[in-house]
Amino acid sequence: MMALVAIIVIWGIGWTMNLALARSGHRSAGWAAPLIFGLTLLLVWEVGVRLGDVSPIILPPPSAIAVTFMASLPILWADFAQTILKGALTGYVLGAVAAFAVAVMVDRSEFLTRGVLPVGAFMAALPIVGTAPIFVKWLGSDWPSKAAVVGVMVFFPILVNTVAGLRDTSAMQRDLMRTYGAGYWPSLFKLRVPAAMPFVFNGLKIATTLALIGAIVAEFFGSPTVGMGFRISTSVGQLALDLVWAEIVVAALAGSAFYGAMAMIEKRLTFWHPSQRK
Amino acid sequence: MVLGAGVGRSAGSISGKMMGDAVRSVLPILTVVAVLLGVWMLSVVPMNIHLAADQAQRDGVVVVPDTPIARQDVGAVALALRNPAVVPMTYVLDRPRLPGPQQVAAELWKTTFGVKVTSKKSxxxxxxxxxxxxxxxxxxxxxxxxxxxxxxxxxxxxxxxxxxxxxxxxxxxxxxxxxxxxxxxxxxxxxxxxxxxxxxxxxxxxxxxxxxxxxxxxxxxxxxxxxxxxxxxxxxxxxxxxxxxxxxxxxxxxxxxxxxxxxxxxxxxxxxxxxxxxxxxxxxxxxxxxxxxxxxxxxxxxxxxxxxxxxxxxxxxxxxxxxxxxx
Structure with a gap:
């Protein structure tokens, strides 16, 4: 009962603050409102768990998660290096390079392009993460099998976007290149690849999340005794939910950082595109 | 999220247009699918040849080289070339590393239509x-x-x-x-x-x-x-x-x-x-x-x-x- 009252009071305070912020229309509302909302949620969680006597094997309070996070930094770092740096990043780079190469090859034929676009879009919608047990069987339980799953998962969205992007030039632009006497390769590198960049980055950004999902979920099917997916599944079994939450915090931070990094590179490379202009 | 160009999450209109194109692109799509299936069929041989050679030897077929350990040192393609008789067996193994498309299709058919819906195998x-x-x-x-x-x-x-x-x-x-x-x-x-x-x-x-x-x-x-x-x-x-x-x-x-x-x-x-x-x-x-x-x-x-x-x-x-x- 106490917990319920406390939750309602905290929620009311947070929401009133945001109401006032929204009504004032102040510039700071853009970042202050989500921050207040997030903090309100955390407080409700903390107070609700503590006053409501929720067992820590069901939902540990955020403070306990923070303590565990700080205390298990070495474990978290080892898992991060295994899953993200080795598995996800390797697979992401391999998948992206392969997709890009295939896209450039396919792009030379209008016939193939018309076949690859729908098939690729179709494959991108399939539950490819289910191939994890097969790759674990082929490549062993260490990170190469995770990189392979990630590579296949990110391949199709990047392929479809790159193929679509390489077609995204106007007849006028292509004619201009022809009047310059530019052959296939110069017009590919000077016109069509740059023109495809907004599309490519859309694919690369979608693929960041897929890469992390692939690397973590593939570890549920078999892994060495290190890695975020391994830690999550074993800690869940040991009911050490604070460690699981700490891993999820790491996954969230890594996901946002990865996506943010791609968005930043995109901004640098496609500054000319209408979507990037201020 | 940035209003970017692209296919996927943020672009409903492009993927919609692609679905329209798909109707007119039956032949290209079939070609791409056929290429994918062909690659799969071809990969079955090198993926399974070692397993198939072991199986063939147990069945009494002469295989070169004649011990599993010696065969581990031979590349998959070389092994297939030296034992052409074993190649067809790579498609019919019970526990293949990579099953052939026809095996997967048969298993799908069998477990979808061949057993009772209430069975644990269905x-x-x-x-x-x-x-x-x-x-x-x-x-x-x-x-x-x-x-x-x-x-x-x-x-x-x-x-x-x-x-x-x-x-x-x-x-x-x-x-x-x-x-x-x-x-x-x-x-x-x-x-x-x-x-x-x-x-x-x-x-x-x-x-x-x-x-x-x-x-x-x-x-x-x-x-x-x-x-x-x-x-x-x-x-x-x-x-x-x-x-x-x-x-x-x-x-x-x-x-x-x-x-x-x-x-x-x-x-x-x-x-x-x-x-x-x-x-x-x-x-x-x-x-x-x-x-x-x-x-x-x-x-x-x-x-x-x-x-x-x-x-x-x-x-x-x-x-x-x-x-x-x-x-």
Whole structure:
């Protein structure tokens, strides 16, 4: 009962603050409102768990998660290096390079392009993460099998976007290149690849999340005794939910950082595109 | 999210146009599929040749070189060239490293139509277990997602406080939460369908929120002004302009949401060692050394995803056509 009252009071305070912020229309509302909302949620969680006597094997309070996070930094770092740096990043780079190469090859034929676009879009919608047990069987339980799953998962969205992007030039632009006497390769590198960049980055950004999902979920099917997916599944079994939450915090931070990094590179490379202009 | 060009999450119109193209591109599509199948068929030989050579030797066929250890040192292609008689056997192994397409198709056929629907070996039975969780979760997630999107569009406070989190959630591998949710609900005494449905629900929830907010905001100033000159109320504006205008965005998010929901239900079956469902079949095939079971479950899941997305594509085309939004 106490917990319920406390939750309602905290929620009311947070929401009133945001109401006032929204009504004032102040510039700071853009970042202050989500921050207040997030903090309100955390407080409700903390107070609700503590006053409501929720067992820590069901939902540990955020403070306990923070303590565990700080205390298990070495474990978290080892898992991060295994899953993200080795598995996800390797697979992401391999998948992206392969997709890009295939896209450039396919792009030379209008016939193939018309076949690859729908098939690729179709494959991108399939539950490819289910191939994890097969790759674990082929490549062993260490990170190469995770990189392979990630590579296949990110391949199709990047392929479809790159193929679509390489077609995204106007007849006028292509004619201009022809009047310059530019052959296939110069017009590919000077016109069509740059023109495809907004599309490519859309694919690369979608693929960041897929890469992390692939690397973590593939570890549920078999892994060495290190890695975020391994830690999550074993800690869940040991009911050490604070460690699981700490891993999820790491996954969230890594996901946002990865996506943010791609968005930043995109901004640098496609500054000319209408979507990037201020 | 940046309004970028591209195919996938943020571009309903491009993928819609691609579906239209698909009808006219039957031959190119068949070519690409044939190439993929050809690559698969070709890979079967080098992937299985060592296993097939061992099997052939046990059956009394003369194989060069004649010990498994010596064969480990020979490359797959070289081994196939030196033992052409063994090559056909790579397609009919019981426990292949890579099954041939015809083996997977046969296993799919056998476990879908060849056994009783209620049997533990029937893919229809396992499919229903996964599908029911998927559909229940998808319904919950979509309903809540649309409700939140409406709230965000009409309340500036909700827009400011919730929307950034909804967008950020798309960059986070929330699927990692799945095992914990299963165990959390398990210790509360909730088991079976509901935990998987909840995972499906939150995976389909966020794409629907982000897509619907974009869709409900898609009417431009001119259209909103027109309604103002009609003296339309906010609710009339919602029902007669915003909601119809959001339909293309809604369908784009529904297609993403349903395939995410299916992945969620499958992954939800992994950590607890569930006994039924596509995920469980994949695990069983993996742990008991029955690759055909894993492959059949994988393809059954892929077919299910394709059918679900296909149904929404058809519904999309039919309803957009009726609404006069030809794309």
């Amino acid at each position: 893919l229809v039975y396992h499919g229903w277990v996964t599908l029911s969780a998927t559909l229940l979760g998808f319904a919950i997630g979509t309903t809540l997602g649309i409700a939140l999107a409406v709230g965000i569009v009409f309340s500036r406070t909700m827009d400011l406080s919730v929307m950034p989190w909804a967008i950020a959630s798309q960059t986070i591998p929330i699927l990692a939460l799945a095992p914990m949710i299963i165990v959390m609900l398990g210790s509360l005494g909730i088991q079976g369908l509901l935990p998987k449905a909840i995972i499906s629900a939150y995976l389909s929830f966020f794409p629907v929120v982000v897509g619907m907010v974009k869709g409900l905001r898609s009417p431009d100033g001119m259209q909103l002004d027109l309604l103002r000159t009609y003296h339309a109320s906010a609710s009339q504006g919602f029902w007669k302009l915003r909601l119809p205008a959001s339909m293309p965005y809604l369908f784009a998010s529904l297609k993403i949401g349903i395939s995410a929901a299916l992945v969620g239900a499958i992954v939800g079956e992994l950590p607890t060692g569930a006994r039924a469902g596509f995920g469980a079949r994949m695990l069983v095939g993996d742990q008991y050394g029955q690759p055909l079971v894993t492959w059949a479950a994988l393809f059954a899941a892929a077919i299910t995803a394709a059918v679900l997305v296909g149904i929404f594509s058809l519904a999309e085309r039919a309803s957009l056509k009726r609404m006069g939004m030809v794309r």
